[in-house]
Amino acid sequence: MTEKLDSIIADYRHNEGNLVSILQQLQDEFNYIPQEAVAYISHSLEIPISRFYGVATFYAQFHLKPRGKNIFTLCCGTACHVKGSEKLIERLQRETALTSTDSTTKDGLITIEKVACVGACSIAPVAIVNKKVHGKANINQLLRMVKAMREDESE
Numbered sequence: 001m002t003e004k005l006d007s008i009i010a011d012y013r014h015n016e017g018n019l020v021s022i023l024q025q026l027q028d029e030f031n032y033i034p035q036e037a038v039a040y041i042s043h044s045l046e047i048p049i050s051r052f053y054g055v056a057t058f059y060a061q062f063h064l065k066p067r068g069k070n071i072f073t074l075c076c077g078t079a080c081h082v083k084g085s086e087k088l089i090e091r092l093q094r095e096t097a098l099t100s101t102d103s104t105t106k107d108g109l110i111t112i113e114k115v116a117c118v119g120a121c122s123i124a125p126v127a128i129v130n131k132k133v134h135g136k137a138n139i140n141q142l143l144r145m146v147k148a149m150r151e152d153e154s155e
């Protein structure tokens with residue numbers, strides 16, 4: 001982890017970066033913002049740790065809790081709700097034994113998250129799987145993805 005963090009720090013110094021870009025790089029690398037990584041960077045750059053958390057908690061895009069290797073983000077805006085997003089979520093949660101409060105599988109393979117409208121209502125319901133947008137999502141397609149992820153993991 002230290003090597004990656006040193007590279008983020010070097011990038012910040014070289015490009016006169018900002019805290020958002022550091023947090024974004026951390027999240028890209030780890031799928032969330034690890035506390036120990038923030039402490040390390042805060043110490044190296046002599047920037048108070050509170051400033052990192054001030055930014056991280058301001059933006060909904062940042063996640064402070066560990067997330068799975070694969071992220072299913074289901075839109076729950078009005079158009080997606082009308083088109084059955086809640087049923088997609090319930091079925092996915094049943095398949096992965098997750099709930100709305102327990103959103104990451106114990107093996108760390110899958111996280112299921114809900115978001116408000118992502119601005120693609122014309123292709124509702126929308127599922128974003130590992131940053132790829134799937135319009136008119138259906139449960140068979142999502143379950144096939146879960147199956148493929150499990151198979152990849154067990155190889």
Ligand code: FES
Pocket residue numbers: 075076077078079080081116117118119120121122124125126
């Ligand atoms: S409500 Fe889901 S994209 Fe707008």
